Amino acid sequence: MTSFSTPGSAVPAPAAPTPAQVRRWRQMLADERAEAAVYRDLASRREGEEREILLALAEAERRHEQHWLDLLGDQVGRPLRGDWRSRVLGVLARRFGSVFVLALAQRAEARSTYERDQDATPRMAADERLHEEVVRGLAMRGRNRMSGTFRAAVFGANDGLVSNLALVLGVGAGGVSTSVVLLTGLAGLLAGALSMAAGEYVSVRSQRELLDASRPGPHARSALEHVDVQENELALVYRARGMAPDEAAERAHTVLAALQAGNPRRPASGLSPSDDEGDHETVGTAVGASLASFAFFASGAAVPVLPYLLGAEGLVAVAWSAALVGLALCATGAVVGLLSGAPPLRRALRQVAIGFGAAAVTYALGLAFGTGAL
Structure with a gap:
């Protein structure tokens, strides 16, 4: 049976948004404004093509902002603050504008929930996925420029932390005096830093020569x-x-x-x-990589020795060394995770597990073959 509308009948008006929806839309609006501000701040520290790309991203975020303004209508209310991640990112963008900030922006785009949000359009969800790739591309340029020295720095710091902690704990577990442990740690610091610097110099120099031979x-x-x-x-x-x-x-x-x-x-x-002009940027300079490797290995290797330098002994020194190295490994793992666009917590825990695993082996060997226990 066909039904006809009676005279005077009207199409039902869309239901009014609930207070919860209004709050969520206002927060989405605030987040979009914060992200657009981040891209404008980053653009202010760039020139040429990168500046144009960042400003285009800011304009895209403005279009998303307009979507939430249209939904809110006259219920926009007072401007809200973006979430804490966006605010921190904004502060960093205004002060640094480095590849580190771009890596954080890449992770922010990856966290977009528009694909699951019934109030966002499919185009907005697609935009966010493309924004992630655009920011990834911009960050990649910086990663390529810093990758040679950064690799030496990360490897050097982690090698210093892990190898010297393992050395100090292994020797200490053998029952030797605190002075012997301290001397061993300092010798390991210097020997390891020199070895890392020499190895990095030869490695980078050889890689450059191979690239030159292919040009x-x-x-x-x-x-x-x-x-x-x-x-x-x-x-x-x-x-x-x-x-x-x-x-x-x-x-x-x-x-x-x-x-x-x-x-x-x-x-x-x-x-x-x-x-192929970027090959040497990707590899880095041999001297720069060598110096970075020496400095970061030495700084990492100094951490497990620090409690002994301050006069700690026995289990107290072991506990302090392990705790300080654990914090340092968390920091380096998190930084690597952020710069590579990976979850920083997972990378931090991986670094800690690897470092403590190596130290546990040498500590067990020291207990087994030493003259006494700590």
Whole structure:
């Protein structure tokens, strides 16, 4: 049976939002405003393309802000503060604007709940996922620039913490005097720091030499101006470096056409199918990596020795060494997690488990083969 509306009947008005919905929408509005402010603050510390990208992200957050304003209507009320994560991120963005802040912003985008929020649109949820990838890309640039020295710093600090704690506890468990434990710890600090610095220098230097050996030679570049545009072997260079035949031919034609047109910049790097100028940034400098490795190993190795330097003995010194190293391992693990976009707590606990596992082995060996127990 077909039903007809009676004269004067009207379509039911949408139900009024509940107080809980209003509170949640107002908080969403505050969070969007805080995120937009973070991107504007980051943009103020950047130039060129990165600045434009960050400002575009801020504009996208403004569109999300408008969505919540439309839902709230005349119930917007007084502006609320964003959640504590957004506020902390805003403070860091205004003062630093570093890759560390971008890594935090990446994690903030990853926490978006719009996919499960019935009041958010599918487009908003998709935006947040794309924002995460955009921020990941921006952070990747900074990670590449710092990865060589950062790797040496993290490895050095953790090696110093773990190896010297294991050394101190292993020797101490053997029943030797506090002075012997202290001397062993200081010797381990210096020997390990020098070994790490030398090893890092050789490693980075060798990696640079391997990269240099794979770069186009200067004689090949000078030959470009004499290559025939129609019949040439330049395409073979690109194919040897991984390009498909059609793509290699097109690239060769483009480079040589630019050369004939009098554009000297294009052919200068035209023998490489991709931008390889960032390789040395990714690897880092040998001296910088070596110094960072020495400094951070020494700083890490000093932590387990500190209680003995301050006069602690026996189980008290062991407890203090383990506690201080545990805190330091948590800190380094959390920093690595944040910069890599991974959960910082999980990385911190992993670092602690590895460090204490190694120290427990040497401590057990010291008890087993020593002259007495602590």
